[in-house]
Amino acid sequence: MQQSSWQGIKLVFRKELVVGLRFKAAWAAMLMFSLTTLACVSMALQGGTLEPRLLAALLWVILFFASLAGADRVFADEDTAGTLLALRIYGPSQAVLMGKMLYTFFLMVALAAFITPLFVLLLDVTVTAPGLLTVALLLGCGGIAAAGTLIAALTTGASVHGGLFSILMLPVILPVFLPAISLSAAAFGGGDSAGSYLVGMGLYDLILAVGASLLFDYLWYED
Amino acid sequence: MVTIRFEEVIQRFHGRTIFGPIQAELASGRIVAVTGQNGSGKSTLLKLAAHLLLPTAGRVVVMADGRELVGDSLRRRLAMVTPELRFYPRLTARGNMDFLLGLRGRALDETAYQALLERVGLREKEIGTAFAGEFSTGMRQRLKLAVLLASGADIWLLDEPGANLDAAGRKLILREARQAADEGRLVCWATNDEREEAAADAAIKLAGH
Amino acid sequence: MKLKQGNYLLAGIGLLTVVLLYLVFWVVPPAQGLGNYVRIAFFHIPVAWVSVLAFLMSAGWGAGYLRRRDMRFDALSAASARFGLIFVVLATVSGAVFSKLTWGAYWNWDPRQTTIFVLLLIYGAYLTLRAVMPEPTRRARVSAVYALFSFLTVPFLVFIIPRLFFSLHPSPVINGSGSVAMEPVMLATLLVGLLDATLIYAWLVRKSVSGRDKEVLA
Numbered sequence: 001m002q003q004s005s006w007q008g009i010k011l012v013f014r015k016e017l018v019v020g021l022r023f024k025a026a027w028a029a030m031l032m033f034s035l036t037t038l039a040c041v042s043m044a045l046q047g048g049t050l051e052p053r054l055l056a057a058l059l060w061v062i063l064f065f066a067s068l069a070g071a072d073r074v075f076a077d078e079d080t081a082g083t084l085l086a087l088r089i090y091g092p093s094q095a096v097l098m099g100k101m102l103y104t105f106f107l108m109v110a111l112a113a114f115i116t117p118l119f120v121l122l123l124d125v126t127v128t129a130p131g132l133l134t135v136a137l138l139l140g141c142g143g144i145a146a147a148g149t150l151i152a153a154l155t156t157g158a159s160v161h162g163g164l165f166s167i168l169m170l171p172v173i174l175p176v177f178l179p180a181i182s183l184s185a186a187a188f189g190g191g192d193s194a195g196s197y198l199v200g201m202g203l204y205d206l207i208l209a210v211g212a213s214l215l216f217d218y219l220w221y222e223d
Numbered sequence: 224m225v226t227i228r229f230e231e232v233i234q235r236f237h238g239r240t241i242f243g244p245i246q247a248e249l250a251s252g253r254i255v256a257v258t259g260q261n262g263s264g265k266s267t268l269l270k271l272a273a274h275l276l277l278p279t280a281g282r283v284v285v286m287a288d289g290r291e292l293v294g295d296s297l298r299r300r301l302a303m304v305t306p307e308l309r310f311y312p313r314l315t316a317r318g319n320m321d322f323l324l325g326l327r328g329r330a331l332d333e334t335a336y337q338a339l340l341e342r343v344g345l346r347e348k349e350i351g352t353a354f355a356g357e358f359s360t361g362m363r364q365r366l367k368l369a370v371l372l373a374s375g376a377d378i379w380l381l382d383e384p385g386a387n388l389d390a391a392g393r394k395l396i397l398r399e400a401r402q403a404a405d406e407g408r409l410v411c412w413a414t415n416d417e418r419e420e421a422a423a424d425a426a427i428k429l430a431g432h
Numbered sequence: 433m434k435l436k437q438g439n440y441l442l443a444g445i446g447l448l449t450v451v452l453l454y455l456v457f458w459v460v461p462p463a464q465g466l467g468n469y470v471r472i473a474f475f476h477i478p479v480a481w482v483s484v485l486a487f488l489m490s491a492g493w494g495a496g497y498l499r500r501r502d503m504r505f506d507a508l509s510a511a512s513a514r515f516g517l518i519f520v521v522l523a524t525v526s527g528a529v530f531s532k533l534t535w536g537a538y539w540n541w542d543p544r545q546t547t548i549f550v551l552l553l554i555y556g557a558y559l560t561l562r563a564v565m566p567e568p569t570r571r572a573r574v575s576a577v578y579a580l581f582s583f584l585t586v587p588f589l590v591f592i593i594p595r596l597f598f599s600l601h602p603s604p605v606i607n608g609s610g611s612v613a614m615e616p617v618m619l620a621t622l623l624v625g626l627l628d629a630t631l632i633y634a635w636l637v638r639k640s641v642s643g644r645d646k647e648v649l650a
Contacts, residue, residue: 174585
């Protein structure tokens with residue numbers, strides 16, 4: 001049983017990756033969105049320097065909103081392509097959820113790896129604790145993936161899509177968002193940040209993933 | 224032994240009653256046709272049977288050897304062919320099959336794959352490297368049939384299975400469905416085709432409201 | 433029969449409200465440092481309590497729906513969220529006014545202000561989700577799942593936010609050591625306020641759901 005569910009997760013992840021790479025819209029939308037936002041911020045500042053806390057908030061706002069352009073598609077794309085029915089008939093709920101969550105996490109990490117160096121470069125940020133920043137980014141991406149996958153599944157079948165995903169995401173992701181900003185600020189040299197934030201974020205990520213897993217069955221099976 | 228029992232099932236959409244109350248039982252080893260004019264709810268009935276939809280009132284109970292099947296245990300034994308079913312347009316036929324069947328824990332080796340293609344009348348030469356999105360509707364229908372056969376499911380829910388198929392294709396469906404029923408599978412098809420209706424062992428007629 | 437019960441409840445609420453108003457404006461003495469502004473607290477605290485309670489009940493009824501698939505639970509969950517939104521807005525506004533009068537600013541991201549704001553966002557998100565889901569059973573299912581999922585933020589709101597932000601709020605009425613740091617008259621008034629607000633909420637939810645039943649039957 002354990003073996004087969006891991007197999008299923010791998011299958012879903014690989015399918016997402018192959019389809020995602022062949023159809024680059026989600027990637028392009030996400031990366032371009034982050035790049036455009038970053039360019040706007042950088043241009044507006046004209047080389048002026050910002051406080052670490054403000055910088056951290058900016059980085060996360062860019063990451064969060066760019067993630068919305070990519071993460072909300074994991075189920076919506078299947079819905080518009082009509083493949084959701086095939087997936088519902090053949091795919092066990094947990095394999096589908098976890099596979100897609102893993103893929104979203106991968107997408108988010110790629111996004112963070114793309115935009116963070118550019119952010120540091122363009123805004124002339126001094127990173128005093130790169131390790132802390134990396135862990136904060138990973139945990140933040142984990143939270144967005146865990147919550148985003150379930151919420152993307154919730155919004156299929158909605159009559160209005162514009163903005164819905166971010167409206168639903170924000171309150172749930174705030175507990176990841178706020179400590180992530182604090183930690184990133186510390187990594188940019190703005191005061192020290194308690195290690196308990198890292199534990200708290202990790203714990204909350206886990207709660208989100210487990211909660212999503214428990215609730216997803218109700219969306220996947222109608223009985 | 225698998226049975227699907229409809230207990231006083233009523234279905235409404237946006238306040239409009241589609242059908243009901245329906246009282247019926249489908250059992251393995253038989254082909255049951257669901258008939259009725261367009262809009263009478265044939266496809267909806269199949270979705271209810273598959274637990275892809277919850278009825279407005281009443282219950283749809285799927286039993287296997289005295290045990291009720293719900294959630295994953297039901298889905299694992301179920302396969303469907305419906306016009307709404309779409310393959311991943313950017314995966315090949317093989318890619319789609321490997322993915323969907325793999326989720327059921329079934330792997331298809333090369334010889335089994337070739338044999339299956341031949342069984343449903345698809346030629347490797349034509350589909351080898353093409354994405355499913357480039358298939359003709361007839362080819363897609365045959366691919367759906369291939370997945371159905373390879374899934375090993377013992378509940379077959381077919382919605383207009385002969386649609387978009389030529390005469391040979393329709394014959395293929397009738398033959399495969401009969402064989403499946405003889406092997407003890409439950410076959411239910413929604414149809415308006417007289418030959419498919421005639422080939423069934425029993426029929427549920429939806430009057431339409 | 434049912435309506436009669438409702439009338440008794442309504443009469444009880446009316447009576448309780450009169451008693452509460454009397455207590456707040458004639459009995460409770462002006463508090464040290466806060467003066468007459470303390471009277472706002474007897475409106476603010478009960479209303480804030482109901483906004484949290486309504487969220488809890490909405491998630492609870494959502495779980496009830498997922499378990500039983502009974503649309504009545506969905507109606508209750510929705511009604512609870514609708515009134516919860518009104519209460520949370522009242523709590524936010526009364527809190528902001530109180531904050532302005534006593535501490536000089538309408539808003540300063542005090543932990544409890546943050547909590548109530550997140551609650552406001554959740555209510556808004558939940559009701560938006562309901563509004564864009566056209567199919568009733570799908571709407572019931574999806575909104576129940578969202579209510580429960582957003583409920584996961586509660587431990588964060590209770591335990592983590594207070595560490596992140598400095599608070600101006602007076603320590604809870606019943607603080608960590610379990611002792612009650614309040615004069616008996618104030619405490620009694622507060623309890624009456626809490627009961628009154630809870631009953632008003634219960635009456636509103638009950639009324640809106642029983643009204644819906646008649647619609648379905650008609």
